[in-house]
Every structure is written in C-alpha cells, then in structure tokens.
Amino acid sequence: MRRESWMRSKVNRPEFISSSGRVLSVAVRRRKGTRHMRLSIDLHNQIVASLPWHCSDRACQKFIDQNRNWLEKQINAAPEVSGLREWLKQSPRLSAGGRSLAVSMHLSSTARAHYRINVQGSCIEFYLPDGSGEVTRYNLVLQFAKAALSDRAAELASRIGVTYRRLSVRNQSSRWGSCSSRGTISLNWRLVLIEPRLQDYVIYHEFAHLTEMNHSRRFWTLLDRYDPQREEHEKELDALTPKIMRVRW
Known part of the structure; x- marks a missing residue:
C-alpha cells in the first residue's frame, strides 16, 4: 500500500532524471484548446510541459520519458543562466547613445548608489555603497538602462520622423520590446547589454509597429x-537572444 502511494505521489509531480542522475522538476502548464503535449526549455532552463486541459500527470510523465534523449540534448545545449554581476565581469561593456562603453564598478563611501560617464565619454562608472547586494547593482544598471534607452529612442525617432506616446523600460522575461496600438513602446533593459547596432534594430522594429501593428510585407518594407541592414541584425540578435535573456539578477 505504501509503495502504491509513493508511486502515485511520484506521478503527480512530473520530473526528468538526466543521464547523470540529476533530478529536474517540470513546470506543467495546461491550456484549454491545446490539442497536443509539447516540451520546451524556458529561459530559466526549466523544463516546461504544455498540456491539453484534461491531460493527466501520468500521461505527462510518460511523454517526458518517451522524449528523454531530446530533453537531454536540449538541456545540454542551453546557455547557462548567469547573474548580472557575473555577466558584467565577463562582458564589461554597455551600449548607450549608439556607442559601446566600458564598465567599471566601484565601492563608494556614500549611502546612495550612483553612476557617471567619465570625462572622455568612454566609460560608465558605477558606484555602489559598501555592503550593497545584487538588488542594488541591478537597480543601478536598470536606472542607467532607462535613461540610455529613453535618450536613444528619442534620438532615433527624431532621425526618421516618428512620434510615440510613451516609452517604458522593463524586465521582460523573453521579449526585446513591444508596441501598443496607443503608441506606447516598452523596451527590455537587457538592450544595453548588446551591441549598439542591435539595440537600434530593436528600437526601429518597435517604431515600425507604430505604423504597422503586424508583421506583414508592409511592416518589413x-x-x-x-x-x-535589418536582415543581418535580425540574424545576429536571434543568435544572441537565448544567452542574453538568461542574464538574471
């Protein structure tokens, strides 16, 4: 009786056991209207099972077991999730004003975190109070991203003669940007982590949606x-997206 209870409990929590013995939980998402089971790896490197509404956990586990080899390959190929601190250590540059600027982090005796661009305009200097944690670092980089992306969007809008109602910079989990039918544009703060030409491409992409709220031929024209150079930039961005979107704080 205990064995049956244990097996039932195990089936109720779908999981994947890798060839190395690592147990990975599976996020189960049921949707009405979905007809087929589907597995994917999200940007947190979590296994996601998308299921029809009435699909059982037992059927989900069986589907996972049947696709064990495919899941193993996907997990091994997925870029690692990295924190903002680690990312900036490996790639200490941020984009602003159409330029790529070096980044330096400093401990400060002041109580307030702040940043400044050096006199030469080639380096962004971040100053963090001694003892501050990752949240403070993230908030400071987010503050910089809001200013840099707002300024760059205004500059590019003036260059091509478009207007937008409002711009926000947010922490989207998977999208680089969006544009509403009311002319509100939202940009992902991670745009400051990529090359200026790719940052500009995303902004132009959202500007095109101000006129064409679709991906029709007119939109691409x-x-x-x-x-x-949008085709080249689009390919570059697609290749970078899985890695950049895994930068967390």
Missing part, C-alpha cells in the same frame, strides 16, 4: 527603410 518599412523596417528595411529604417534599418537597411
């Missing part, structure tokens, strides 16, 4: 006019 308009975006080609804003960014003549």
Whole structure:
C-alpha cells in the first residue's frame, strides 16, 4: 500500500532524471484548446510541459520519458543562466547613445548608489555603497538602462520622423520590446547589454509597429527603410537572444 502511494505521489509531480542522475522538476502548464503535449526549455532552463486541459500527470510523465534523449540534448545545449554581476565581469561593456562603453564598478563611501560617464565619454562608472547586494547593482544598471534607452529612442525617432506616446523600460522575461496600438513602446533593459547596432534594430522594429501593428510585407518594407541592414541584425540578435535573456539578477 505504501509503495502504491509513493508511486502515485511520484506521478503527480512530473520530473526528468538526466543521464547523470540529476533530478529536474517540470513546470506543467495546461491550456484549454491545446490539442497536443509539447516540451520546451524556458529561459530559466526549466523544463516546461504544455498540456491539453484534461491531460493527466501520468500521461505527462510518460511523454517526458518517451522524449528523454531530446530533453537531454536540449538541456545540454542551453546557455547557462548567469547573474548580472557575473555577466558584467565577463562582458564589461554597455551600449548607450549608439556607442559601446566600458564598465567599471566601484565601492563608494556614500549611502546612495550612483553612476557617471567619465570625462572622455568612454566609460560608465558605477558606484555602489559598501555592503550593497545584487538588488542594488541591478537597480543601478536598470536606472542607467532607462535613461540610455529613453535618450536613444528619442534620438532615433527624431532621425526618421516618428512620434510615440510613451516609452517604458522593463524586465521582460523573453521579449526585446513591444508596441501598443496607443503608441506606447516598452523596451527590455537587457538592450544595453548588446551591441549598439542591435539595440537600434530593436528600437526601429518597435517604431515600425507604430505604423504597422503586424508583421506583414508592409511592416518589413518599412523596417528595411529604417534599418537597411535589418536582415543581418535580425540574424545576429536571434543568435544572441537565448544567452542574453538568461542574464538574471
């Protein structure tokens, strides 16, 4: 009786056991209207099982077991999730104003975190109070990203002659940006982590949506006019996205 109870409990919590013996939990998402089971790896490197509404956990576990080899390959190929601190140690540059600037982090005796661009305009200097944690570091970089992306969007909008209602910079989990039908643009703070030309491409992409709220031929023709190298930039961004979107705080 105890064995049956244990087995039932195990089935009720779908999981994946890798070839090395590591046990990985599976996030189960049931949706009405979904007809087929599907497995994926999200940007937190979590296994996600998308299931029809009435699909049982037992059927989900069986599907996971049947796709063990595919899951193993996907998990091994997924970039590692990294914290902002580790990312900036490996890639100490941020983009602003169409330029790539060096980054330096300093401990400060002041109680307030702040940043400044050096006199030469080549380096962003971040000052963190002694003892501050990752949240303070993230908030300071987010503050910089809001200012840098707002300024760059305004500059590019003036260059091509478009207007938008409002711009926000947020911590989207998987999207680089969005544009509402009311002319509100939202950008991902991680845009400051990528090369200036790719940052500009994303901003132009959202500007094109101010006119075309779709991905029709007219949309791509308009975006080609804003960014003549958009196909090249799009390929570069697609290749970088899985890695950059895994930068967390």
